[in-house]
Amino acid sequence: MKRKFLLWVVVMLMSGIFAIPKTAFTRDERKYNGSQLQGRWYMNGDPNKPTEINADRRGLEARNENGHTSRLEVDRKGNIRALDWHGIRGDLRGNRIQWDNGTTWTRRPSDRGRR
Secondary structure: OHHHHHHHHHHHHHHHHHHOOHHHOOOOOOOOOOOOOOEEEEEOOOOOOEEEEEEEOOEEEEEOOOOOEEEEEEOOOOEEEEOOOOOEEEEEEOOEEEEOOOOEEEOOOOOOOOO
């Protein structure tokens, strides 16, 4: 009787462990294929400083608020590197790209500064 109960407890514990979703143990590992990045962005949310990311046959290309372009590398975790802008790195966070130089690109312009 005691042995059966112990076996039952072990089985229940193991089935419970295997039932825990993988996301409980790992960081979000969605794959970023670049389509999430394509389109219009705004530097620091400023509606007068539009930027954009487009895809061409070579990959992704970013155009900053001054019209300068850079090829982009994106890993599967959403880490971005602008190869032609001295390798500056960016971190994709939802509808924002936080760049290492202190700027942020947002999907929508900010309402601040509008009148």
